Amino acid sequence: MSDPADSFDNVSDRWGREQVLGLAPDPAAAQAAGGVARPAKWSETGTDGEAVWGECQGSGKSVYRTCADLTEPAFRCSCPSRKFPCKHALGLLLLWSDGTVGAGPRPGWAAEWLHERRERAEKSAERKAAAGTEAKTKDPKTAERRERRVDDGLAELDQWLRDQVTHGLAQAEKAPYRMWDDVARRLVDAQASALAGQVRGLAAVPRQPGWPDRLLEEYALMRLLVRAHQRRDRLPQELRDTVRSRVGFTLAQDEVLAQGERVRDRWYVAGVHDSEQDRLTTRRVWLRGRESGRPALVLSFGVPGRPLDVSLVVGTEVEAELAFYPGAQPLRALVAERLGTTAAATPDGTSIREFLAEHAAALARDPWLARWPAVLGSVRLARSAPAALHVVDADGDSLPLRPTDPWRLLAVSGGAPFTLVGEWGPRGLRPLSAWHEDEGVVIL
């Protein structure tokens, strides 16, 4: 009764609690933020839709001024913490998320800081634009040098791959991680960074069951990439783009926004997966277009001090225009423009047979695809002899699940049909989220 009815309209604009805590640099900060998010600790709080601000009573006599710019998001706090965002900024956002921060005009200090920030951002954008045109003007020579380096690096990798197979993969089982790390480092030197990351990831393969198959697959696909790159001049443009990006030629976001294919649709945020390597967290957000049926992958990278993107919330749908990175099978994309607000939505599932057909078609265009998003409708869980889980659809077709902690998935499904979102890869389907009539969206 105490809530005014119109507060419901604002709910979708405010972030959810999970979304706020998703910004935390580590679990400890998230926990501390919960402690700070108490109205009694705060005074002079306010928001104007673009920013939230407030003054927090710290330990002792100190009072910290905290401000969060919601558009980026960006944070500032006068506390001495080196965590970013600090617990005060997170706590303030939690309060705002709970709806306890009222609307109001910006106080002087907040307005000043926000203004400074905007100015700085504009300046750096100008500088970047200037640098961009500069870079393009002195392109040819550097580019040529890089091409040569990559060629040499790839030739060396090809030699190494053939050596492995000549002497036998059996020795990989006892090889130290260093073996792959050395190769990866040489590829970094050769400026083939994507391929380098691929090689580094292989070090873990011989510790997994069924590793000989997996290792041969990966080596074979790398060799295929090397060969494709060597023959790049004879490849169609799209496939050449695919090969180049898989080797490590990156495109700046501006270029993608400027040249990439634009697709406007209502995009359903199907699932998120975070993976961490060397203090760099990679977040994969999988989208599915309602009209186009197209999958899209939005990547974001978090390093200490820079939070991951939390703007796409699983289980919601957003009307937006995406800009796809070029390639034979476009998948990675940027959100170019949001055209509406987000709203909770239910996923459209496909059958397993339809999904596998789609995956096969995608592989035909890009044989190096390591994962493809699946949204499977009315599947049930099944178990095979060694307690491995599978999903089975209404037609009786089944796919194996990657071995992970199955309990939440089991609990939510209760053995009944549900919609499962996952990443399909060589090791099985990795469950990311589930949608069930009674439970709604559950992140796994």
Add this chain to the structure above:
Amino acid sequence: MSTWNEHVTAALLGTQRRPAPVLADHPATGQTAQEPAEQAGRLLDQAALLTVQRRAGHRPSGAAMGGLDTAGLGTGEAGTGQSAAAGAPALIAPAPAEDVPAASDAAAGRLARILRGEQIRVLPEWLEAAAANGLRVPARLLPELLEKGRSDRMLRPAIVRAAGRRGVWLALQNTDWAYLVGAGDDPGGGPDVWQTGTRNQRVAHLIRLRGTDPAGAREALRETWAKEPAPDRAAFLATFEHGLSADDEEFLEEALEDRGKDVRQLASDLLARLPGSAYGRRMAVRARECVRPEVRTVRGRRQTWVVVEAPHEHDEDMARDGVPFHPTGSFAPGGRAGGPVGARAGWLREILARTPLTTWTELFGQPPMEIVCLPVADAVDRDARGARDVHIGWARAALRQRDAEWARALLKGGVVVDEPEALADLLAILPAAERDAAAAGLIRWVEGNPDLLRVLERIPGPWSGELADAVVATLAGAAERSSQRYEHTLTQLCRLADQRLVPEAGPRLEALAHRLATESGTGGGTSGRVVGSGTVATRALHELTETLRFRHEMLKELSA
């Protein structure tokens, strides 16, 4: 062997030992006598082709659809049984439908926060409140909740009530959560559990039987009694508290001769609760020798006095009836006066605690309220603390005999103030409607006394009504006095109150905290002590109000 497996084998061994297999439609095939390095390249190229083929050509395996809905709960062999093709996955049998709705999204969100460690101490209250409102834990939070119950046994009964059928269904698939299965009313097993079960199962069986057929339970126990080891005899005898009646007297009297000390003690304790028993009569005789009415005239006022004389000797019969030579607590410091209670006073207390309270109403011819208020004198020693011993003995007797009238009299009479825990325990005997007011009265009695915390500890939540008012007043009193002792009391008090005080008291405490903060802020210049205690006190109060607010919102979500 499939073509792919041939490739894997060759790659494992190395092309210098085994040539690359031939792939029918690969362009490089046909060139023979290649160098191992070239062979390796060819093998990789062919493997790439096969890999993409394999991945793109992945066929869904069929599942065993047989027995789709027939498999009941608890079929651990669901994964192995009735599969049409060997190794084909078998569908997991669906969970039974729930008969109560899941908690709302808001409530579930809060539970998720609690499970992650925020205000974790309120978890039992969330579960109890949900169960009381006919709600269950949403399925997605069950794994975390069941995991909590794995390490915290105290939590399990509450989990059982709130986990719904899905919880049991899930626990049947994970042995770590087995505690949820059959944790309720059924101790497991049929009638033969008494012959074959573990001690706990047999105790559960007896308790259940005592509920419906106390005589049957007694006879079952009598049959095996002689063969049971002493700890088991004690555990089984303890079940007699359920459905205790005069029919049990004979069995209990025999147990007074038992070899096991715990068994004897237990038997005497049970007999002391039995109205109209021979045991009670024996005790009443002893008690009357120690306590007698006497009409005295003091300062011109004629009045009935309670004259006390502690027993001078201890004998075998006393020991047999459960009054040991050194009763528990006889070495304990004797309240504020200091010094141990002493053996004689200990005997007196024990005897009174085991004497039927009707003895006194008959002896004095007055209702309990008036008896409690009578002046007490020691027959021999003027300075002895006879009054206290009598009142403590009565308080223990009231607790043991669950006599609400005596409990009310002792609480209202304001006696036994130096052993207030004994009084706090009496609150539980009062009818629920009287409890808050009586507790509030008790707190006012002991306020400013170090016993206060020990008293409050013994009063279970929720603290509401007058009791809540009294606690708030006590908090305010402690907060406004700025000495270190009160600071300690305040923090302890806040810690006790945060789970027990009804959340409605929150706003009043917030106002108090606010006033305290502003006062200490302005008066800070004069003395460091004030500032120091101000921050500690305000912090403790803040913590308390935050917890109360959290619980308030929680209960609102669960009752909406």
